[in-house]
Amino acid sequence: MGKVQRKEREFHMRRAAILAEAEKIFSAKGFHKVTVAQIAAASGFSTGFLYQFFEGKEHLYTAMVSEKLDMMYDTIYREVKAAGNTKDKISVLIESHLCFVEENMDFCRIFLRGEGDTLSGVMTEIRRKLLEDYLRQLSFVEKLLKEGVKEGVIRALPPREMAGVLIHMIRAASVRWLMVPSEGSLTSQKRFIEDIFLNGVKKNE
Amino acid sequence: MGKVQRKEREFHMRRAAILAEAEKIFSAKGFHKVTVAQIAAASGFSTGFLYQFFEGKEHLYTAMVSEKLDMMYDTIYREVKAAGNTKDKISVLIESHLCFVEENMDFCRIFLRGEGDTLSGVMTEIRRKLLEDYLRQLSFVEKLLKEGVKEGVIRALPPREMAGVLIHMIRAASVRWLMVPSEGSLTSQKRFIEDIFLNGVKKNE
Amino acid sequence: MGKVQRKEREFHMRRAAILAEAEKIFSAKGFHKVTVAQIAAASGFSTGFLYQFFEGKEHLYTAMVSEKLDMMYDTIYREVKAAGNTKDKISVLIESHLCFVEENMDFCRIFLRGEGDTLSGVMTEIRRKLLEDYLRQLSFVEKLLKEGVKEGVIRALPPREMAGVLIHMIRAASVRWLMVPSEGSLTSQKRFIEDIFLNGVKKNE
Amino acid sequence: MGKVQRKEREFHMRRAAILAEAEKIFSAKGFHKVTVAQIAAASGFSTGFLYQFFEGKEHLYTAMVSEKLDMMYDTIYREVKAAGNTKDKISVLIESHLCFVEENMDFCRIFLRGEGDTLSGVMTEIRRKLLEDYLRQLSFVEKLLKEGVKEGVIRALPPREMAGVLIHMIRAASVRWLMVPSEGSLTSQKRFIEDIFLNGVKKNE
DNA sequence: GATGAATGAGCGTTCATTCAT
DNA sequence: GATGAATGAACGCTCATTCAT
Numbered sequence: 001m002g003k004v005q006r007k008e009r010e011f012h013m014r015r016a017a018i019l020a021e022a023e024k025i026f027s028a029k030g031f032h033k034v035t036v037a038q039i040a041a042a043s044g045f046s047t048g049f050l051y052q053f054f055e056g057k058e059h060l061y062t063a064m065v066s067e068k069l070d071m072m073y074d075t076i077y078r079e080v081k082a083a084g085n086t087k088d089k090i091s092v093l094i095e096s097h098l099c100f101v102e103e104n105m106d107f108c109r110i111f112l113r114g115e116g117d118t119l120s121g122v123m124t125e126i127r128r129k130l131l132e133d134y135l136r137q138l139s140f141v142e143k144l145l146k147e148g149v150k151e152g153v154i155r156a157l158p159p160r161e162m163a164g165v166l167i168h169m170i171r172a173a174s175v176r177w178l179m180v181p182s183e184g185s186l187t188s189q190k191r192f193i194e195d196i197f198l199n200g201v202k203k204n205e
Numbered sequence: 206m207g208k209v210q211r212k213e214r215e216f217h218m219r220r221a222a223i224l225a226e227a228e229k230i231f232s233a234k235g236f237h238k239v240t241v242a243q244i245a246a247a248s249g250f251s252t253g254f255l256y257q258f259f260e261g262k263e264h265l266y267t268a269m270v271s272e273k274l275d276m277m278y279d280t281i282y283r284e285v286k287a288a289g290n291t292k293d294k295i296s297v298l299i300e301s302h303l304c305f306v307e308e309n310m311d312f313c314r315i316f317l318r319g320e321g322d323t324l325s326g327v328m329t330e331i332r333r334k335l336l337e338d339y340l341r342q343l344s345f346v347e348k349l350l351k352e353g354v355k356e357g358v359i360r361a362l363p364p365r366e367m368a369g370v371l372i373h374m375i376r377a378a379s380v381r382w383l384m385v386p387s388e389g390s391l392t393s394q395k396r397f398i399e400d401i402f403l404n405g406v407k408k409n410e
Numbered sequence: 411m412g413k414v415q416r417k418e419r420e421f422h423m424r425r426a427a428i429l430a431e432a433e434k435i436f437s438a439k440g441f442h443k444v445t446v447a448q449i450a451a452a453s454g455f456s457t458g459f460l461y462q463f464f465e466g467k468e469h470l471y472t473a474m475v476s477e478k479l480d481m482m483y484d485t486i487y488r489e490v491k492a493a494g495n496t497k498d499k500i501s502v503l504i505e506s507h508l509c510f511v512e513e514n515m516d517f518c519r520i521f522l523r524g525e526g527d528t529l530s531g532v533m534t535e536i537r538r539k540l541l542e543d544y545l546r547q548l549s550f551v552e553k554l555l556k557e558g559v560k561e562g563v564i565r566a567l568p569p570r571e572m573a574g575v576l577i578h579m580i581r582a583a584s585v586r587w588l589m590v591p592s593e594g595s596l597t598s599q600k601r602f603i604e605d606i607f608l609n610g611v612k613k614n615e
Numbered sequence: 616m617g618k619v620q621r622k623e624r625e626f627h628m629r630r631a632a633i634l635a636e637a638e639k640i641f642s643a644k645g646f647h648k649v650t651v652a653q654i655a656a657a658s659g660f661s662t663g664f665l666y667q668f669f670e671g672k673e674h675l676y677t678a679m680v681s682e683k684l685d686m687m688y689d690t691i692y693r694e695v696k697a698a699g700n701t702k703d704k705i706s707v708l709i710e711s712h713l714c715f716v717e718e719n720m721d722f723c724r725i726f727l728r729g730e731g732d733t734l735s736g737v738m739t740e741i742r743r744k745l746l747e748d749y750l751r752q753l754s755f756v757e758k759l760l761k762e763g764v765k766e767g768v769i770r771a772l773p774p775r776e777m778a779g780v781l782i783h784m785i786r787a788a789s790v791r792w793l794m795v796p797s798e799g800s801l802t803s804q805k806r807f808i809e810d811i812f813l814n815g816v817k818k819n820e
Numbered sequence: 821g822a823t824g825a826a827t828g829a830g831c832g833t834t835c836a837t838t839c840a841t
Numbered sequence: 842g843a844t845g846a847a848t849g850a851a852c853g854c855t856c857a858t859t860c861a862t
Contacts, residue, residue: 032237197401459823
């Protein structure tokens with residue numbers, strides 16, 4: 001009988017629903033200004049019931065950030081891998097990243113706010129995860145660029161540093177777009193980032 | 206009579222002393238983990254007395270961050286202005302920025318932690334300030350690069366976007382250095398940033 | 411038709427099973443540290459089902475203590491009644507009591523722990539029961555001693571007070587044995603209690 | 616200047632006032648049914664202020680019980696030591712004990728209730744203290760009786776056991792008096808306890 | 821009959837802020 | 842001016858109880 005499966009399905013749907021509400025609320029107000037009761041109310045559950053899904057407020061927050069980030073990285077990595085040569089991969093990397101930010105503004109604003117504080121045990125994990133994700137991405141891009149060097153399309157600069165630069169050029173555009181209630185779409189910045197990253201700003205006389 | 210002036214002088218010295226202690230403590234523990242009593246104790250004043258200088262904990266925090274940042278930007282702008290041509294200015298901009306981060310690790314880590322949350326009215330101000338500072342810096346660098354374009358040393362790309370890229374390349378290096386208990390000094394990254402910003406990563410044919 | 415009887419029989423078996431588990435768990439952890447869910451799980455029933463047998467957690471607790479005590483007193487009274495003369499009866503009273511404590515350590519420790527608090531209506535009942543039981547025992551022993559007086563083997567002291575003394579001499583030994591992870595069996599104290607109760611401690615010169 | 620002393624004096628008076636109120640309330644309702652707010656209100660202070668005197672609810676409770684017991688034992692020991700021969704000492708021991716119970720009914724009722732549960736760290740201490748106090752009292756009385764044996768007024772029975780019996784004969788009377796809203800003063804029981812303890816209940820020949 | 825998912829009241833504790841001295 | 846004693850609002854979490862199935 002599929003009763004167990006139905007239960008499980010329901011469990012995950014509810015969990016997802018809670019996380020979705022949590023994302024909205026945390027994104028809007030920040031971890032400390034949100035009460036468990038608010039998330040419960042928004043989710044349409046009682047406070048106590050949330051504890052069936054998450055061990056506590058911090059776990060809930062952690063899960064929400066963590067899973068959202070996993071989603072982002074998964075998408076990016078998958079799309080990059082599907083691309084052809086190194087230049088295409090770089091292009092896709094940039095676009096995919098910007099795309100996620102554009103579609104998840106509120107969530108991303110969490111990182112402008114930071115919120116990483118209160119390193120009270122559970123929260124520390126999120127920091128570790130953030131760092132790990134960052135380093136993994138760094139390595140991923142590094143490998144990408146190394147191949148570019150091998151292919152002869154990229155200068156033989158320190159690859160990890162180059163990776164750092166590329167990643168933060170992307171973040172740069174994202175941050176500006178998030179901070180300044182700005183003009184135009186974020187993805188429209190892709191060409192520009194690509195251009196500067198590849199060619200620099202110096203005019204070859 | 207200079208009594209009023211003496212009072213004022215004393216006021217500012219005390220205020221500065223409090224901010225100095227606040228910086229240490231907030232940097233080390235984060236906004237939420239610090240109590241007003243701790244700052245008072247470290248400053249050698251009573252809790253109540255702090256309220257003569259700041260309207261509340263958040264104002265104190267805001268003031269501390271704000272003034273520290275002003276200091277940073279003032280230094281950078283001053284040094285950049287003192288430099289010669291555009292390339293030198295870019296060079297100094299990078300170096301000056303990295304230098305500040307290197308010398309104020311704990312303070313800068315505040316921004317990794319975020320802490321910007323609690324947008325409860327007062328805190329929002331800090332966000333606005335952060336944004337303003339950012340935009341001002343963007344404009345400053347934009348102007349710099351525009352001159353570079355005029356001088357013919359820089360390609361005629363959208364200057365504001367270029368400025369964003371440069372600033373975030375600097376921030377990129379800073380963030381990595383702060384996050385990863387890494388190897389080597391931060392300032393040693395200067396040449397590298399300069400190189401990529403000016404020349405890009407693409408190997409010319 | 412015996413259907414009703416079967417139902418009833420089943421009801422009582424289940425009730426007894428729950429009480430048996432409850433005794434173990436409450437004895438080990440104390441009223442406040444035990445959750446209804448734990449007892450339900452241990453009994454192999456659902457939480458909701460327990461409420462078919464008991465009105466609530468306190469009632470369950472009360473019932474368990476109450477019935478266990480009834481059991482104890484029943485045993486003691488039966489054994490005493492079966493004994494021959496007054497001295498034997500006293501001897502059996504002591505032994506039977508100590509025996510129960512020895513065999514039900516965990517349960518008895520409940521009374522060291524107290525647990526009688528929370529006099530929230532229902533719990534008060536247990537207090538009343540405790541008192542009633544105590545008074546009944548007092549009367550029982552009183553009657554015993556009165557006969558002893560009549561028989562001329564016991565001094566004509568106030569019988570109720572004597573009864574109190576005897577009961578508490580027994581409790582004294584029990585409490586000490588429960589509190590101090592002590593040496594030797596509890597029942598070995600019987601002769602001693604008997605001796606002092608009958609002869610006092612004064613050396614007849 | 617006696618300012619510090621005045622402060623200290625005030626501190627102790629307030630602490631004592633809180634403990635006095637706490638005693639009343641805890642005695643009446645039991646640890647779990649009392650809220651910090653109630654004690655605060657009864658003491659005329661705000662909840663937060665109580666935490667200047669005690670680390671938390673449990674510490675407050677522990678302190679109250681502990682200090683009250685110390686008071687009791689101090690009084691008893693002092694009075695016993697001041698008495699003349701062994702028989703007088705025994706007499707004083709009984710009287711002093713009964714007297715305390717009579718004058719501190721509500722407090723003593725705590726031990727009928729037990730309350731020893733919730734052995735959550737701090738509470739465990741109270742158990743340890745209770746045990747220690749008990750053992751110390753046991754030793755105290757034991758020594759007393761040993762001297763009695765040496766003096767030839769007491770039979771050479773195991774002194775520790777005898778001590779246990781005496782203590783619990785006293786407690787017996789106390790418990791009965793506390794449980795049964797009874798007739799007559801508790802101290803009137805002294806002669807009786809003394810008599811039975813010394814002479815037993817057996818009618819000679 | 822049995823279940824167990826769902827509820828939501830209840831409480832200890834912290835700490836920014838005030839104000840009498 | 843300076844103090845620091847006193848305040849009390851605010852919140853995460855547990856778990857006995859209920860009731861739809």
